């Protein structure tokens with residue numbers, strides 16, 4: 486069968502999966518590499534044509550980024566869970582004197598990195614913790630310098646926008662100055678935590694004391710302008726409605742048009758265990774359709790290359806399935822991850838190895854590729870949406 490015939494057959498099967506003419510119109514736009522509107526995004530999120538949306542997202546994934554699925558060998562460092570805030574959606578934080586509180590010195594962090602570097606070939610260090618004044622810039626200078634002494638090629642992906650805002654205020658300096666110093670000590674990129682939902686009325690219910698959506702996005706823009714790529718998350722499945730998910734995706738897409746600095750979009754399903762919001766669960770809306778949220782993220786975010794599924798949030802089998810719904814990144818081996826563990830993540834009892842990750846990817850006919858410090862697209866670089874940069 487020629488490639489052209491295959492493509493025509495795929496398009497035909499997508500169109501055959503729905504009788505809804507408005508969905509046919511959306512599909513045509515995707516085939517023509519055109520940007521979807523927020524109204525079209527909301528229609529995709531709420532329509533009843535599951536199979537159609539799945540096929541369309543899988544088409545967009547293949548057309549935009551090919552069949553490679555990325556993963557990394559990552560060690561999580563959570564310096565402390567002590568935090569000055571008490572966000573209702575958070576299962577992680579502790580206060581002084583609590584039994585579950587911990588604090589790790591830079592020496593202890595170094596020992597942990599050394600152990601996993603040698604035993605597990607860890608190549609990426611993901612640092613994220615609470616807002617705590619003992620974790621100041623001197624602390625991070627010491628920690629990063631120690632990590633880089635083990636191997637200068639170890640990639641440090643560290644701290645959320647919320648933590649950078651905290652550090653700037655703590656030292657009475659600007660956020661760009663914080664980035665400048667952290668870069669000189671080895672910072673390579675930012676993870677995407679703390680975005681929650683970028684709509685104030687919802688964000689206030691999840692984390693009323695955190696920086697606003699605008700402040701959060703401003704700090705990502707500053708990072709990108711400082712040459713630091715970042716990821717960005719979206720916490721869903723709590724009190725949001727479809728229009729809030731679409732507003733979040735639209736804001737990410739708009740900032741990406743300006744900076745191009747987002748490497749990966751990471752939808753995170755909210756877990757209700759161990760947090761105040763979960764205790765009020767009678768007030769929560771039914772859980773969003775996780776697969777649909779991934780599919781629509783792929784279709785709306787025509788300018789963000791990678792869509793990551795965290796297997797430890799939802800279990801390895803479901804994560805593998807979501808690779809058919811637009812995702813192209815199976816996250817990481819996630820050694821010593823604790824935020825999801827404390828919130829009752831489904832996959833936390835699984836010991837995930839690099840071999841198991843490769844196997845999960847191959848089982849669905851895709852090609853695994855381990856990344857060490859950022860993505861490497863050389864072999865298969867493709868154009869993203871033709872209308873994505875205005």
Ligand code: SF4
Nearest residue numbers: 568570571572575578
């Ligand atoms: S979400 Fe972050 S800032 Fe909020 S309480 Fe938890 S650790 Fe602290």
